[in-house]
Amino acid sequence: MRKFASKFSSLRRKFLCAHTLQDENPLQVEETQKPNTLRRSMSFMKRHPILFNFLLIMLVGFGVIWMALISLDIWTDHGSYEVVPDMKGLSYDQAVKALESVGLKPELSDSIYDMTTAPGTVLEQSPRARTKVKPHRTVYLTVTAFSPKMISLPAVTDMSLRQARSTLEGAGIRNIREVLVPSEYKDLVLGVKFNGVSVQPGARVPTSATITIEVGEGLSLDVDSVDTLEAIESDREASVLNLE
Numbered sequence: 001m002r003k004f005a006s007k008f009s010s011l012r013r014k015f016l017c018a019h020t021l022q023d024e025n026p027l028q029v030e031e032t033q034k035p036n037t038l039r040r041s042m043s044f045m046k047r048h049p050i051l052f053n054f055l056l057i058m059l060v061g062f063g064v065i066w067m068a069l070i071s072l073d074i075w076t077d078h079g080s081y082e083v084v085p086d087m088k089g090l091s092y093d094q095a096v097k098a099l100e101s102v103g104l105k106p107e108l109s110d111s112i113y114d115m116t117t118a119p120g121t122v123l124e125q126s127p128r129a130r131t132k133v134k135p136h137r138t139v140y141l142t143v144t145a146f147s148p149k150m151i152s153l154p155a156v157t158d159m160s161l162r163q164a165r166s167t168l169e170g171a172g173i174r175n176i177r178e179v180l181v182p183s184e185y186k187d188l189v190l191g192v193k194f195n196g197v198s199v200q201p202g203a204r205v206p207t208s209a210t211i212t213i214e215v216g217e218g219l220s221l222d223v224d225s226v227d228t229l230e231a232i233e234s235d236r237e238a239s240v241l242n243l244e
Helices: 002-047 049-075 092-101 161-170 223-243
Strands: 105-112 122-126 138-144 150-152 175-181 189-194 204-206 210-216
Touching: 002 049, 092 105, 092 122, 092 138, 161 175, 161 210
Parallel strands: 105 138, 175 210
Antiparallel strands: 122 138, 150 204, 189 210
């Protein structure tokens, strides 16, 4: 009986010791794993410094790129847009109100004189109507001018008719009349008139003006023709003096 009690007591002590060790082992393992993991990481860094630095650079690079993309989306309002309304035919004030109501910025870019359209009417716009743009985008408007554009009259005297017309049209003048005058030089421009008055190169005229150019008709000269030419020349000089 004593032997049995002694064996039972010995087994009981072993059982209690085993349970005690089992309860303590997880904490001990966890505590021992932490320094072991750190030591392994430090050991890896020491054994492979180039690989470790490369991985670190890759990680930092991905982080920077990700932050840049997020910032770019915020800065550019990615995914948000406005539709440009149709401004053609509206007055400039109406166009400004319409654009500002949808969060766009109007800006007057140019003006064109057009006698068939009311002054201040929108003729062109950029971007075009129904285009999707970012909020606060500037929309450039071209409107009808309130007064015709003024230009300096180019020198066309002593030019051929064809060259004179090309020069005047290049300066913006579209209304050109031709008047034949006696001259031995056919199609030679002898003078320029505006509102019936001879004008000199450099005179300021509107582009909507009607310019009259005197063109030689290339007739053979006789006594009567000479008298006629002298009379025309006298009238031209008198007109210039009156203009001055």
